[in-house]
Amino acid sequence: ISSSATTSMSGSYGLVVTDGNSCSSATSSTSISVSSPPNAGSLSGSTSSIGVSQTVQLTTSGSAGGNWESNDASIASVNSSGLVTGVSVGSTNITYTVAGSGGCSDDVASYSISILGSISSGNWSNTSTWAGGVKPTAGQNITILHDVTVDESTADLGNLTINSGTNLSVGAFTLEVSGTLDNNGTISIANSSSVVDVDGEYDATGGNTIFSAAGRLQLGGTATSLGTLTELTGTVEYDGGTQNVLSEDYYNLVIDQSGNKTAQGVINVANDMTISNSASFLTSTNTIDVSGTTTVGATLEIGNALYNSRGGFSATGNINFSHGGGKLRFYTVSPTSLGTLDNTLGTVVYMSGATNVLSDDYYTLTIDDGGTAKTLQGDANIAGNLNIKSGNQLNLGSNKMTTTGTSDIDGTLNISTGTYDANGAFDATGGSVTFTDAGRLELAGTVTSLGTFTPSTGKVIYNGGAQNVLAENYSNLTFRGSGVKTASGNINVSNELVIRSSATFDIAATTTTVTGTTYVNSSGTLSISTGTFDANGTFNASGTPVGDVTFTGAGNLELGSTVTSLGNYTGSNSTILFNGSSAQTINAGSGFTVDNLTVNNASGVTLNNDVTVNSTLTLTSGDIISTSTNKLSIKGSVSG
Secondary structure (H helix, E strand, O other): OOOOOOOOOOEEEEEEEEOOOOOOOOEEEEEEEEOOOOOOOOEEOOOOEEEOOOEEEOEEOOOOOOEEEEOOOOOEEEOOOOEEEEOOOEEEEEEEEEOOOOOOOOEEEEEEEEEEEEOOOEEOOOHHHEHHHOOOOOOOOEEEOOOEEEOOOOOEEOOEEEOOOOEEEEOOOEEEEOOOEEEOOEEEEOOOOOEEEEOOOEEOOOOEEEEOOOOEEEEOOOEEEOOEEEOOOOEEEEOOOOEEEOOOEEOEEEEEOOEEEEEOOOEEEOOOEEEEOOEEEEOOOOOEEEOOOEEEOOEEEEOOOEEEEOOOEEEEEEEEEOOOOOEEEEOOOOOOEEEEEOOOOOEEEEOOOOOEEOOOEEOEEEEOOOOOOEEEOOOEEEOOOEEEOOOOEEEOOOOEEEEOOOEEEOOEEEEOOOEEEEOOOEEOOOOEEEEOOOOEEEEOOOEEEOEEEEOOOOEEEEOOOOEEEOOOEEOEEEEOOOOEEEEOOOEEEOOOEEEOOOOEEEOOOOEEEEOOOEEEOOOOEEEEOOOEEEEOOOEEOOOOOOOEEEEOOOOEEEEOOOEEEOOEEEEEEEEEEEOOOOOEEEOOOOOEEEEEEEEEOOOOEEEOOOEEEEEEEEEEEOOEEOOOOOOEEEOOEEEO
16 A cells, blocks of 8 residues: 655644555554754845944844854854854855754855955055955945055945054045944044044044044044044034034034034133034033134033133024023133023123123123223123122223122222113122213112222212112212112212102211202102201202102201202201302292201392291391291291
8 A cells, every 4th residue: 555645834743544445444553743844044134244343233034043154254253143243354155054854954044244444555546455456335334454545535434443553544535434433543634625524423442533634523423432632723523413522622623413412521622613503512511611713603502611712702693501600701802792692591701801791681791800991892781690800890881781680899890971770789899980971870779889989970870769878979969769768978979969759868867968959859858867968059849749858857958059949848856057158048939947047148048938947046147138028937046
């Protein structure tokens, strides 16, 4: 009896044979095992060419558990998981074998791999420099094993490895690497037109990056290390997305293309720094020192760090501060523009040589480092504080500077015809406030000191709420705003004193002497307690309604010139002295009552309204001249 059976599936099967005669009991059986054929599949990898020491991972579409081998391990090795490593320049096959069983033969898949690189020193363009006599083509992974000079622009390579002890010198051409450039030897950028453009990682750990001319190294991926950097006149450009900017001594540094580029440590730039094309450069907590020009066309963000600009600064982009401790300092050369400046945090510092203080909106502004005086170039607003350090001078010129926070003047604030408007505390202890013309100093907060004060023809205005008025020699003194302004000592005013509407000036127990005109405007108040107000010039409290002259104690009002109006006069405990050198008149509207009245004017005093003297009329020199319509009532005594 003969028979056959076919199956497409592996496994164990039973076979039963029955006699075809009528004897149904004549049978026989056996067991048969069927094995699957081996399947090595097909092999694939990201590339079929690598350089020496570079790797590529191969995979199979076949069965797992096979054996990886290299036909020539001196060219390429492979481990048990299919990772191929280039050993030397050349080509070989990597095989993957799945063993057969049950009579099946082994199944073998093969993958051709080329290890590319230089085989001798020479020029890039010379085919004899390369394995197989073929120059590297686009996407290939190359290893530089000899000294090679790039004498033409290269194809856009895959990965490039420069072995230790070898030098790749780039002439007036472009070396392009789309993958990783692993520099274990030396890359020399030898011409002003040289460009090394790396889109992937740049790692020169243990190697050297040398600029011998003003060429360019463009880094589009992760910069792990620049090795030993010799910058000379070259430019390093970070032009990827989000990147870390290595702590280094650069010659020129360019931050380009969108994405945050963050300093990883102290950075020194011997020449120029440029931030452009939507890029953001973040200092983090690191000091950045630029000897040349800084150009900001995108965003400079200063954290808790110093950014020192020593050779000029120009911004059309954004200057941001992410920390209150951040400082932007200008040395030697004045900035020309600050772009859009953050005025919510940070400090801008003008150091020695940076003499032009730009018109802008600052948060904190500091004048420091001595040298030639700094001069404001236009109106400026300071949301935080102004600090003028000892030995420094800020000239306002004809401009206005408004400070919301504290004004700390340890040096000199010089005001010509401009205005300094201090809305916060003002303290010039140890410093100076100098007027050189008819400028204005407006003080709305607590005033601790005006330092060494030179009034010239300037005007000081106290325009806050309740304030203490410093004992000082003023040229012009004005009071504005509600709240009582109280003299803290004797005050001399060589020109005008003005009390505006709703303002009150209280001389308390001190003496205020005004050489020029005293104006008490409509609804303004001159309040005298036990002190003396000595008006040597015209006294005018007229207005609609008139101003108020109020005595709250036994104080004195001395009038040495024309009295246009005493306004709404209240002074039952007061003493008024008319001591002019020419004829004077008493003008007090509907009349007034005074405790004591003294005339010491040889030309006499004429009544233009009723006057009541509750205590003593003293005629030291001159007469009181009364008309038929104006009465002088004396309830006390008369002397003189």
